[in-house]
Amino acid sequence: MPELPEIEIVRRDLEKEVVGRRIKDVEVRTGRNAMKIIKRHGRRKEFQDLLTGAKVESIDRHGKWILLELDNDRVAVIDLGESGILVKTSASDVIVPHTHIVIGFTIGGQLRIVDPKLSGEIFVTTPEDLKGMEEYQGFLIDPLETPLAWQRFSAMLEDRKEAMKRLLADQNFVVGLGDLYSDEILFASGLRYDRPSDELSSQDVRRLYRSLTETLQDAVKARGTSLKDTQFTDLGGVSGQYQSELKVFxxxxxxxxxxxxxxxxxxxxxxxxxxxxxxQS
Ligand SMILES: [Zn+2]
Incomplete structure (x- = not known):
């Protein structure tokens, strides 16, 4: 599953490759389940009309959501779910199986969403409606985004009184760690998975806090983790290298x-x- 580092890599790639481009056409590819990927839109045409002609002004990320901010006061939200991959291709490249969305740009090139499990989605909304969504408020900490005072972090840990692994893997607490990064962060912190979050010394908390950020930043630097069952590739179709740096997972x-x-x-x-x-203890 793409987690926070992988999503951040895709965001940075999109910033380089897609900002300033105008959308020429949008194809929602037919198929038994293809409409699932645009489930928030009743009709294919409604979705296509919201994107066609718009220019991508900037790329943002909110937790695991990738946001394409458009010049028509809309934002396209992409959730890669468990198996989604975004690829930038030329129009002449072969369309691989499980390609559900093809966004074509006026100066050439396409952005494609490939999602074998069809667990992700794309939808277009306004920035105001986006911020009002319940799912938008869904998490407390994004370690690649919000600098959080470690004292506040410490208070949150004490508050929750939960086993460390359960807490880190909880998407409502820290977004986008999953099992892999949770285990790696706990190793880097010297903490066992079942250590209660309210029984950490201040040294433990500082080490955990540092490991949280550093592990994710290292994973971004290594271009993400691509394991057999999580075939992550970046926007150019290249696999990550962080799997060779894993300490425990x-x-x-x-x-x-x-x-x-x-x-x-x-x-x-x-x-x-x-x-x-x-x-780890
Ligand atoms: Zn050891």
Whole structure:
């Protein structure tokens, strides 16, 4: 699943590749489930008309939503869901299976949404309506966006009284970490997945806070994580490299890069959780 670093990579790519371009046409490709991707629009034509002729003025991100801000006072919101990929292609490139949306630009080039599981979506709305949406208010912390005073972070952790992994993987608390980045951040912080969030020392909190930002920034630098089951590619179709830097995730039985103990996998909250029994407590 693309998480916060991958979404941020796509946002930066779009900033370079799509800003200033005017939309010539929009194709919603036919198919059994194709309408699911524009489920907030009753009709295909309504969706197409909102985009056609508009110029992309800027690209923003709100949590895991990618926002294309248009010159017609609308914003196109793209949610890549579990399996969505955005690719910038030329019009002559072969359309791969599971391509649901093709946005063509007047000076050439296309932006395509490919989504095998069809778990993502795209919709067009006004900036005001967007900010009023319940889902827009859905999370407290975006570690790549809002600088948060660590004292405030500390108070939030104490407030929640939950196992650290459960808290980090909770999209309503920190957006876009998922299992992978939660496990990696906990390793970097030296904290076990089941450590209660209200039993951290101030040193623990500082280390966690720093790891949270640094892990995500490192993942952005490495152009994201592309594992077998999460085939992330950037706007140019290139895979990420962060999988080779993973310290614990999917490394059970391999030796810890820091202390050489065997990395352990346990079930927690119905999900696989990876950690080093020596480095994390
Ligand atoms: Zn270790």
């Amino acid at each position: 999917k490394r059970e039985g391999e030796s810890c890069r820091r202390c050489r103990s065997s990395i352990i996998k346990e079930r927690f909250d119905g999900k696989d959780t990876y950690f080093c029994p020596q480095c």
